[in-house]
Amino acid sequence: MKGSKYTRFEILRTLRSRRYLLFSLAFPLVLFFTVAGPNRHARLDGVPFPLYYMTGMAAWGTMVAVVSSGARIAGERTVGWTRQLRITPLKTSAYFGAKVICGYLMAVLTIAGMCLAGTTLGVRLSAQEWLTMITMLLAGLIPFAVLGILFGHLVKVDSLGPALGGTTSLFALLGGAYGPIASSGVFLALVKCLPSYWLVQAGKSALGQNGWPPAEAWIVIAVWTAVLGVLARRVYQRDTARV
């Protein structure tokens, strides 16, 4: 109740942050049109290239959106705003919750943008397939929401750019968001331990080719969420114990 009004203002701030909004939404679209545009009639892994790439970019774009929403805590720590909030009745969980909700809002906008972009390049899916893809993507984002909060407490503002860009790109690349990276062997087994692999697979659930979600996916997501959660908690406690 108290938290919900606070969340409304956080959403307002997110929507007013034009540069954040623009960069978050534009980059996956730019990359999509740059890569998928010239290959609109090609096929990759047995599916139309634009569809394949749309899901990959949706996975990457939503990942960046959710992680950077949590990471904005770093800026609020720097200017002393988190300390100001800590002397109000706002619960820490509500503060984090608002960041996660804003991240998910950005993720939904990213997905909407990608789906629209996809249809302009001829992607056609049934309502059922769209829905499955979106739901599964949102589920696959959970560990990344926690990662964002971890970053928000771990990284300083001046190193936030490289840290965020590097980590999300690496996750996206290894997860196969930019294109298939491994199809067999030890490397695939390793990659399958990454939450980004399953996020990309979640996007591809709409392709009806991989029987998402296998139990393995839930286990990886749950373990990453738990481990990142423990780390985030520890870093938060270290941060608030200082001074």
Place this chain on the structure above:
Amino acid sequence: MDSSYDPRGGIRLTGLTKAYGDVLAVRGIDLSIAAGETVALLGPNGAGKTTTIDMVLGLARPDHGSVSLFGLPPCEAVKAGAVGGMLQTGTLIEYLSVRELVTMVASLYPHPLGVDETLGLTGIDDIADRPASKLSGGQTQRVRFAIALAGDPDLLLLDEPTVALDVEGRRDFWGAMRAVASRGKTVLFATHYLEEADAYSDRIILMARGTIVADAPPTEIKAKVGGRKITATLPGADPEVLRTLAGVNNVELRGEVITLSCPGSGSSDRALRDLLNRLPEVRDIEVRGSGLEEAFLELTADENEDDNRARQMR
């Protein structure tokens, strides 16, 4: 300890101690403040004021001792919405107007002040629609004050609220502050300006080196630390004559330079008049407050001597 919230309970600090590494920031503070009191925490930089306030707010955990705010530990009192604060550092966040920011913070408290009332009390109604991140230093401080006040807390903690302000900004700020204090709130503010502590508090707690060195009404504190020094050039000065000047309680001679110590601003005025009347050849006159730092050093030097004596006796 009583575990239920009692707005008349006031605040109590018991044996509060906090070290950062090897540095003892606060060394055993005992203090009670009654509900409705406006108390100044006065001391030079490094006296332990901010550490004390952080512990009262629950932002820092004491190594020893405890804090009770209206019968509750700090984190519980904060959760109950009993506390509002202006921390020493901090700017406002982006993408909200002043009014929105105040509304947002007010919404976190169970019984907030009306937003318009808060804006009016702190004198920021005219900038209510401006972006909160694009204000002058004085305006920012007043919005931060409004944020501290928005939830209508029983206890207000202000950590050097005027430190970045010019004279006018300072006067405006304290004008707003006085209007707030008259509403029966308990206020604890830190400052290193004796004038502020004197003008706006019922009681001054003097801190130095992590301890309380005095705790008294402003008039008494002023008598202790509000001394003035007159320096001037006077060839062939006779210390015996200087000692008979009105308002002078100590005389120093260094070559042609005389230094007269006076216990307060009234006495230095009298001393100056008397000096000019009786010794008109005096020149290069300079009057200055002997300064808190100096006064603190004197006060704590006495204590250190006591400590040393106590140690020697042991």
